[in-house]
Amino acid sequence: MASTASYDEIADWYESEFLNRPRAVTGDGHPLSLDVLLSDLLGEGSGTCLEIGCGTGIHADRLRALGWTPIGVDLSGGMLHYARERLPVAQADAGHLPVRDGFLPAAIAVMVHTDMPRYPEVLREAVRVLRPGGVFVHIGVHPCFCGGFAARGHREAVVIRPGYLDGRWTKASWTDKGVRDKVGATHWPLPELLHAFLDAGLTLDRFAESGAPTPAVLAIKGTKPR
Known part of the structure; x- marks a missing residue:
């Protein structure tokens, strides 16, 4: 998983500066602008909803507004320092969730x-901890238009350079004011990402994109078969 130290080192900046920076669209991956996708794909419900990689816990209020009871898991103690004020959390590796099967x-x-x-x-792991019929919602940077290969500095266009198919970790970023130039990112080409969902045993139900003029976010809703 991501390095604990990487996010520990930027946790204060992330909470006090990055989250409070005004943005009109989700083009830079700002997590506060993703409520509509959560509402549309997760929807209203009841019971516990686990946020994997909860960071500072900023989606907890949206989950509660939808009727869910949020809990969070993250590797970074620095991020969880802020998250604890927003929801119950556990410090754990996302590849070994401290939740029982189903x-x-x-x-x-x-x-x-x-x-x-x-x-x-x-x-x-998400499929393991979900009950049959349980829902998993992924919201992430768009693999086709975001990454070290994509120059998003122009307001009306994205320049795609060679590198989309490489599938590698990099700190290359189109901006020095975001997260990726600080902690890096692993790139997953679209087919590899979708195959990972299928290989995990999820039934893919819905998809959505967000960001203008070129999508910066891809969202996927999957269900664990009954």
């Missing part, structure tokens, strides 16, 4: 899959 009705992972080099393992 316990949860829902789980989400929001803007974190590029922090997790073993994301297929995380998806398998």
